[in-house]
Amino acid sequence: EQTRQQFEFKAEMKQLLHLIINSLYTNPEVFLRELISNSSDALNKVRFMQLTNETVQSADDPLQIKITLDEKEQTFSIEDTGVGMTEQELVERLGTIASSGTLEFIKQMQENKGKLDGNMIGQFGVGFYSAFMVTDEITVETKHANPEMPAMKWVSDGKGTFTIEESDRTQRGTKISFKLKEEHKEFAENWRVKSIIKKYSNFVDYPIVVGEEEVNKKGALWQKSKNDITDEELNEFYKFVSNDFNEPLDHLHLAMEGRMNFKALLFVPKKRKPNFFQNEELKSIQLYSNRVFVQEDCEPLLPEYLRFMEGLVDSEDLPLNVSREVTQYSPIMNKIKDVLVGKILGMIEYWAESETDKFKTFLTEFGPLFKSGINSDFTNRERLINLLRFQTTKSGDDELVSLKQYVEHMPDFQKQIYYLSGQSLKELRNDPRLEYFKKKDVEVLLLHDPADTFVVPGLMNFMEKEFASIEKSDIDLGKDDESAQDALSGEPLDKLIAVIKEAIGDKVEDVTASKRLVESAATLTVGKEGMDTQMEYMMKMMNQ
Numbered sequence: 001e002q003t004r005q006q007f008e009f010k011a012e013m014k015q016l017l018h019l020i021i022n023s024l025y026t027n028p029e030v031f032l033r034e035l036i037s038n039s040s041d042a043l044n045k046v047r048f049m050q051l052t053n054e055t056v057q058s059a060d061d062p063l064q065i066k067i068t069l070d071e072k073e074q075t076f077s078i079e080d081t082g083v084g085m086t087e088q089e090l091v092e093r094l095g096t097i098a099s100s101g102t103l104e105f106i107k108q109m110q111e112n113k114g115k116l117d118g119n120m121i122g123q124f125g126v127g128f129y130s131a132f133m134v135t136d137e138i139t140v141e142t143k144h145a146n147p148e149m150p151a152m153k154w155v156s157d158g159k160g161t162f163t164i165e166e167s168d169r170t171q172r173g174t175k176i177s178f179k180l181k182e183e184h185k186e187f188a189e190n191w192r193v194k195s196i197i198k199k200y201s202n203f204v205d206y207p208i209v210v211g212e213e214e215v216n217k218k219g220a221l222w223q224k225s226k227n228d229i230t231d232e233e234l235n236e237f238y239k240f241v242s243n244d245f246n247e248p249l250d251h252l253h254l255a256m257e258g259r260m261n262f263k264a265l266l267f268v269p270k271k272r273k274p275n276f277f278q279n280e281e282l283k284s285i286q287l288y289s290n291r292v293f294v295q296e297d298c299e300p301l302l303p304e305y306l307r308f309m310e311g312l313v314d315s316e317d318l319p320l321n322v323s324r325e326v327t328q329y330s331p332i333m334n335k336i337k338d339v340l341v342g343k344i345l346g347m348i349e350y351w352a353e354s355e356t357d358k359f360k361t362f363l364t365e366f367g368p369l370f371k372s373g374i375n376s377d378f379t380n381r382e383r384l385i386n387l388l389r390f391q392t393t394k395s396g397d398d399e400l401v402s403l404k405q406y407v408e409h410m411p412d413f414q415k416q417i418y419y420l421s422g423q424s425l426k427e428l429r430n431d432p433r434l435e436y437f438k439k440k441d442v443e444v445l446l447l448h449d450p451a452d453t454f455v456v457p458g459l460m461n462f463m464e465k466e467f468a469s470i471e472k473s474d475i476d477l478g479k480d481d482e483s484a485q486d487a488l489s490g491e492p493l494d495k496l497i498a499v500i501k502e503a504i505g506d507k508v509e510d511v512t513a514s515k516r517l518v519e520s521a522a523t524l525t526v527g528k529e530g531m532d533t534q535m536e537y538m539m540k541m542m543n544q
């Protein structure tokens with residue numbers, strides 16, 4: 001006869017289980033994700049043992065997760081061929097030693113009375129217990145991969161105690177089974193369970209078999225090496241993660257190893273989503289931890305100005321038990337973010353050099369947001385400024401001129417970078433204020449993207465040349481050429497100015513003679529300190 005031992009849960013565990021059973025009502029379906037993720041962890045461990053040639057129990061068993069449902073009996077079970085647990089592990093990990101996240105979870109539960117989403121449970125490293133949301137009693141049978149270790153059985157109602165005894169299980173791995181509470185009997189239904197798996201665990205690296213059917217056919221595409229992935233698979237995967245029906249503009253597949261370990265499969269869409277600029281909530285990078293889905297729209301992974309990217313990051317350094325608060329400030333996340341930003345900018349720089357059509361499409365779809373990075377990402381400010389492109393008085397309407405090109409074109413006497421902002425390229429091209437610059441053969445940047453109106457004045461200078469709006473009245477391109485004669489000067493000019501001042505004087509700051517007009521008789525300019533007109537217009541639009 002075997003002996004059955006009874007154990008007390010640790011005090012915090014009792015509190016935790018009490019909270020789970022009595023106050024956590026939302027999102028009970030996540031228990032499935034948590035159990036699958038534990039199985040996946042256990043399979044990862046046994047895979048590692050096999051890779052390092054350790055002797056394991058049931059060495060020929062396929063690495064997989066099997067879910068068995070019985071609608072009539074309202075029973076659920078999940079069984080894996082993972083590493084299993086020794087007797088000591090069973091006692092410690094499922095009861096007597098609270099995980100470091102337990103207290104944090106309890107604290108959050110109490111602070112957010114009733115509002116804490118069941119979805120968050122796994123983020124605190126207490127995922128196993130989420131099964132007590134849907135059942136009153138759990139049985140765990142487990143056989144450790146080490147053939148010497150006896151198989152064990154753990155049973156608990158999650159209230160105050162659990163029991164442990166030897167089991168006659170011979171197969172390596174863990175089986176967790178229970179009868180569902182009446183109000184959660186849906187989790188014994190095939191379609192329901194399959195759809196939850198597709199939602200949360202579709203890219204788990206091991207087959208998840210429900211009944212006889214393998215549900216997660218996709219596999220972790222990003223874990224494969226670049227050469228083993230076809231374009232077709234990439235496109236399919238992109239459509240799956242983004243819900244876009246177009247193919248992506250481009251993608252980045254990263255596999256970082258060494259000091260940092262993560263994989264990333266990221267895409268740039270061809271077209272922005274509807275309302276993309278208005279809806280700042282639209283963020284699409286998923287976070288995985290070792291192939292297990294952790295979090296949607298993971299904000300800390302990318303800065304705001306790159307929020308057009310779609311795809312996922314799978315980090316091996318990041319445990320599943322990370323809460324949103326933790327990911328927000330985690331140094332690992334920051335490091336990943338830095339790498340991602342660098343690689344994304346590298347891709348865009350490559351387009352700018354060698355794939356101009358892609359670059360143009362990108363600028364049309366996401367340019368305004370992308371440029372805003374200049375004012376927020378100071379680390380990469382130079383790189384972003386170098387990616388700015390403009391039409392100018394000397395470029396065609398489709399041509400893209402960089403600041404570097406502009407400065408290289410500058411004649412010796414030109415000391416500043418000139419620009420003019422307006423609402424359309426066509427309007428700008430016909431602006432009388434350009435006449436003087438055309439005559440002098442000096443190129444002027446024509447800013448017709450509202451984003452440029454904000455970004456360019458803030459640049460201050462580029463390659464040691466200041467930026468200057470040609471709307472400002474103090475622009476002088478130096479000594480005028482000898483042959484040009486001023487039509488009016490001296491006393492007659494002063495008289496004319498006096499007449500004009502009298503007529504419109506209170507509507508303008510000043511009236512001055514100008515050499516800037518070649519064919520037109522008069523124009524308005526902005527005083528030295530003034531805002532340029534387009535900026536003023538934008539500010540008015542925004543009610544500022």
Ligand code: ADP
Pocket residue numbers: 034038039042080082083084085093094099124125126127128129174320321
């Ligand atoms: P976490 O997964 O964050 O450690 P859980 O509450 O989900 O927290 O699981 C607690 C521990 O129980 C795990 O760390 C693992 O040691 C053990 N465990 C749970 N499920 C399994 C399983 N299927 N196979 C092996 N060990 C498991």
Ligand code: MG
Pocket residue numbers: 034037038125126127128320
């Ligand atoms: Mg877990």
